[in-house]
Amino acid sequence: MTKARVYVTRALLPEAFTLLRSRCHVDVGPDNGLRGEDFVEALRGADAVIATSVRLGPEALDALASSCKVICSYGVGYDHIPVEEATRRGIWVTHNPDAVTADTADLAMALMLGVARRLRDCDLSVRNGVAPWGVAMHMGLRVSGKVLGLVGSGRIALAVARRAQGFGMRLAYTGRRRNEIFEAATGACYLDKKELLASSDFVSLHIPLTPETRHYMAAADLALMPPHAVLVNTARGAVVDEEALVEALEGGRPGGAGLDVFEREPHAHPGLRMLPNVLMTPHRGVATPDSLIDMGEACAHKIFDALDGRLPQDCLNPHARKA
Numbered sequence: 001m002t003k004a005r006v007y008v009t010r011a012l013l014p015e016a017f018t019l020l021r022s023r024c025h026v027d028v029g030p031d032n033g034l035r036g037e038d039f040v041e042a043l044r045g046a047d048a049v050i051a052t053s054v055r056l057g058p059e060a061l062d063a064l065a066s067s068c069k070v071i072c073s074y075g076v077g078y079d080h081i082p083v084e085e086a087t088r089r090g091i092w093v094t095h096n097p098d099a100v101t102a103d104t105a106d107l108a109m110a111l112m113l114g115v116a117r118r119l120r121d122c123d124l125s126v127r128n129g130v131a132p133w134g135v136a137m138h139m140g141l142r143v144s145g146k147v148l149g150l151v152g153s154g155r156i157a158l159a160v161a162r163r164a165q166g167f168g169m170r171l172a173y174t175g176r177r178r179n180e181i182f183e184a185a186t187g188a189c190y191l192d193k194k195e196l197l198a199s200s201d202f203v204s205l206h207i208p209l210t211p212e213t214r215h216y217m218a219a220a221d222l223a224l225m226p227p228h229a230v231l232v233n234t235a236r237g238a239v240v241d242e243e244a245l246v247e248a249l250e251g252g253r254p255g256g257a258g259l260d261v262f263e264r265e266p267h268a269h270p271g272l273r274m275l276p277n278v279l280m281t282p283h284r285g286v287a288t289p290d291s292l293i294d295m296g297e298a299c300a301h302k303i304f305d306a307l308d309g310r311l312p313q314d315c316l317n318p319h320a321r322k323a
Contacts, residue, residue: 004047004307009033009054012074013289016296023304024048048072048303050296053265053283055080065089070306072299075286076100076156077236078316079209087320094302094314097155099294104285105159108204108234111258112148114279115230116141116202121276141201141228141255144168149191149200151175151216153182156234157206161186172196175207197224202232203254209236217241222248229254234285237262246271249278260285 003025008017010033017026027042033054034042043049044063049056049071056071061082064071071081073095083093114120117140125138148164150157150173161171161182171188173179174196182188197203203225207213217231217240225231231254233240242263249257249272256277262268265283272278286292302312311318 004303005045006048006050006303007043007046008050008052009039010052012052012296013292015289016292017300019297020300020303023300024307029054043068048306050074050299050303051081053080056082056086058082058085061085061089061091064091070094070303070312072096072302072312074295074299076104077208079236083316087317090320092306092312092318092320093316094299094312095316096295096298097314099291099298100286101155101159103288103291104156104234105163107260107281107285108156108160108206108232108258109163111232111234111260111279111281112202112204112230113143115232115256115258115277116143120279141230143202146170146201147172147199149173149196149203150188150206151193151196151203152206152235153179153188154206157204158182158185160204160206161188169202172200193221194224197221198226200229201226202230204232205235205239207235207239209238213239215239215241215244217245219244219248223253225254227253227255230256230258232258234260237265242269242272245269246275249275 006020006024006026008026008028010029011031020026029042040059040063043060045067046064047067048069051071052074068091070092071086073081076095076097078095081093086093118138121138144167146169148169148171150161153173153175164171171186172191173188174191174193178190222244245257246269248254258279260281261283268280305312
């Protein structure tokens with residue numbers, strides 16, 4: 001019996017696809033993914049696709065229309081997959097909201113701590129042999145007991161809140177509406193956006209990228225943050241206006257930023273790269289073997305369901321179904 005063919009848009013940890021290979025033939029793209037006609041031809045005839053950050057345009061979806069049952073976003077975000085276009089072609093689209101939670105929350109805390117305690121500057125001073133080590137050298141911001149404002153109240157925000165509880169942080173959150181379940185689990189108080197930005201020592205973003213959340217943090221929003229405050233973004237780059245963030249940081253409000261995502265990946269705004277009060281990582285929220293294997297196995301189960309005609313878990317368009 002011929003195995004179903006699955007195309008993975010970028011090279012990932014091989015162990016992530018051990019389960020998938022038990023039933024399917026798996027083709028994997030190069031490290032940075034293919035582009036143009038090469039990408040379209042690689043997709044043609046695939047029964048399923050695991051999509052990383054490579055965007056699937058109309059031509060790519062046309063190449064999949066006659067064969068593909070499901071497109072699985074490897075992570076939680078799916079702004080690189082045009083869900084409505086896939087629906088019109090009868091292709092289910094899923095994502096992985098659970099598998100990314102723990103490692104992304106860990107990185108959000110790491111960025112928060114790294115900026116607060118100026119670990120970048122401290123590391124460079126030791127590496128460069130700076131001496132003597134004065135008492136007032138690289139003074140940082142205490143994290144324990146401070147106010148953490150969470151934008152969003154989903155899985156990752158909840159995981160960050162639980163980690164922050166270990167530091168005795170006081171928790172606040174904002175969103176389109178109150179979330180009583182989140183409040184009960186964390187003790188966080190609901191504030192409107194302006195109140196949260198003005199009263200938080202740390203602000204951590206955990207919202208999807210949509211037309212409504214693009215540049216959620218713009219110049220006027222950044223200006224509300226206290227001069228000592230730290231902004232952390234492990235969500236999507238474009239929820240922050242990077243141009244405005246550079247100007248705000250240069251002006252001293254907020255005091256620092258920890259960023260794992262950027263508007264024009266794989267590039268950060270040149271101004272951000274010049275600022276000593278910014279700590280940056282190259283979209284490494286799920287960069288652990290545990291997370292990559294968990295996501296690969298989650299995708300495998302969803303693909304198996306789709307191939308068997310069952311609605312896959314975490315489907316974004318359950319009404320999409322080939323005749």
